[in-house]
Amino acid sequence: METAEKILVEDISSLSDRQIIEQILLTGKTVYFGALYDRYANKVYRKCISMVKSREDARDLTHDILVKAFLKISSFQGNSSFSTWIYTITYNHCIDFLRQKQKNRVVEYNNVTDGHDLEEVDEIENKKLFEIEVGRLKELLFELSEDDRAIILMKYQDEMSIEQIRTVLKLSSSAVKMRLKRARDRLRKLYEKTYGTR
Amino acid sequence: MNAEDFNPFKSLNVHDELPEEDRKKVLDTIDTMKFIIGVADLFTTKQVEVNTDIFSAFVSSSFKETNG
Numbered sequence: 001m002e003t004a005e006k007i008l009v010e011d012i013s014s015l016s017d018r019q020i021i022e023q024i025l026l027t028g029k030t031v032y033f034g035a036l037y038d039r040y041a042n043k044v045y046r047k048c049i050s051m052v053k054s055r056e057d058a059r060d061l062t063h064d065i066l067v068k069a070f071l072k073i074s075s076f077q078g079n080s081s082f083s084t085w086i087y088t089i090t091y092n093h094c095i096d097f098l099r100q101k102q103k104n105r106v107v108e109y110n111n112v113t114d115g116h117d118l119e120e121v122d123e124i125e126n127k128k129l130f131e132i133e134v135g136r137l138k139e140l141l142f143e144l145s146e147d148d149r150a151i152i153l154m155k156y157q158d159e160m161s162i163e164q165i166r167t168v169l170k171l172s173s174s175a176v177k178m179r180l181k182r183a184r185d186r187l188r189k190l191y192e193k194t195y196g197t198r
Numbered sequence: 199m200n201a202e203d204f205n206p207f208k209s210l211n212v213h214d215e216l217p218e219e220d221r222k223k224v225l226d227t228i229d230t231m232k233f234i235i236g237v238a239d240l241f242t243t244k245q246v247e248v249n250t251d252i253f254s255a256f257v258s259s260s261f262k263e264t265n266g
Binding site: 028030033034037038041042043046049050055059062063066067070073129130132133134137138141152153156157 | 208
């Protein structure tokens with residue numbers, strides 16, 4: 001039995017995410033989900049820390065997110081990669097958690113487009129953000145609202161495209177670009193305010 | 199790596215790892231959920247099937263009794 005289980009685990013490690021999901025749906029065996037856990041749990045955990053700061057909260061959230069992912073796995077369409085799918089659950093779950101914690105906090109967002117060519121400024125802004133030292137960046141991110149933090153991480157940590165972010169946040173492309181621009185501006189201003197203008 | 203290519207966002211929390219026991223917790227919760235769903239299924243979908251079978255058997259036997 002133990003040997004059979006061992007062989008199974010070795011076999012699973014050679015499967016793609018999609019093949020593992022097919023096996024979960026076909027057999028319902030938890031061992032297959034264990035393989036996905038090994039691939040993604042720490043990544044989800046780190047994303048949760050980036051979102052909520054507290055490691056204890058991040059542990060609990062990771063547990064809930066992974067259980068939720070298993071229960072919803074039949075809804076995985078395969079249109080995106082599994083990583084994008086599970087990070088979508090992660091961001092939404094963390095945002096919900098933070099909103100629950102700070103019910104009174106009002107986050108102001110408008111779906112306004114101001115005519116600026118957002119693509120053009122992207123390159124310069126990215127360079128500025130990439131110059132921020134890691135320790136400082138970590139602190140600054142927690143000064144932002146959960147929505148700003150999430151969109152910044154999606155863009156610069158997960159390297160999601162506008163289209164992918166649009167799907168996660170259920171917004172139009174222009175609204176995503178605008179939110180991203182504002183979040184980036186706020187992060188940059190915060191950096192300048194905290195560490196001086198450069 | 200070229201300094202220009204460095205992305206600090208990629209270096210956030212890279213050394214943080216979940217404790218080993220969390221893996222067991224997640225998989226145990228999933229097993230419990232599967233069990234609960236299985237039991238719920240037993241008393242919903244499968245119960246309807248059983249009820250239908252019993253009802254069919256009852257109707258069939260009543261029919262036989264009535265028509266000799």
